[in-house]
Amino acid sequence: MSDFKEAKGFIVVFTCNHCPYAKKYEDRIVALDKKYKDAGYPVIAINPNDANVQPEDGFQQMITRAKEKGFTFPYLVDEGQKVYPQYGATKTPHVFILQKEGSKNIVKYIGAIDNNYDDPNDVSEHYVQDAMDALLSGKPVANAKTVAIGCTIKVKK
Numbered sequence: 001m002s003d004f005k006e007a008k009g010f011i012v013v014f015t016c017n018h019c020p021y022a023k024k025y026e027d028r029i030v031a032l033d034k035k036y037k038d039a040g041y042p043v044i045a046i047n048p049n050d051a052n053v054q055p056e057d058g059f060q061q062m063i064t065r066a067k068e069k070g071f072t073f074p075y076l077v078d079e080g081q082k083v084y085p086q087y088g089a090t091k092t093p094h095v096f097i098l099q100k101e102g103s104k105n106i107v108k109y110i111g112a113i114d115n116n117y118d119d120p121n122d123v124s125e126h127y128v129q130d131a132m133d134a135l136l137s138g139k140p141v142a143n144a145k146t147v148a149i150g151c152t153i154k155v156k157k
Helices: 020-036 059-069 127-136
Strands: 009-014 043-047 075-077 094-101 104-111
Touching: 009 020, 009 104, 009 127, 020 043, 020 059, 020 127, 059 075, 094 127, 104 127
Parallel strands: 009 043, 043 075
Antiparallel strands: 009 094, 094 104
16 A cells, blocks of 8 residues: 555455455456546455465466456465454455545445346446445445455465
């Protein structure tokens, strides 16, 4: 995050390569980054899974996946699985919108990207987009927490 000195906040997404839910959301995550990066809220994607438990989530596979999908944001590995517990992430994908307030990043939204993982054309509630639009217009986030839907994080055994 320190690389984004001009950022007003971040859209942190815990995601991975193998989970069918995470795969269905990849294009929407890219769209969120494209829409909000220039407004000061870039996406930071973090793979929390242990590659020994889920080999498809290894670092080399992450590099390949990011290139295939045209990720416009950093796709980081949670080496040693130290970061995801600090956020309380439990699923992939699991979103945390942070807003810079002074020297701190304050959590403004936690949960799902929207209410239809399966069909982006049949989404009726755009949770992350609504939260971001509220923040950018100086309003409080009306729905600050939703239930993340996805695969469980693969923890080192």
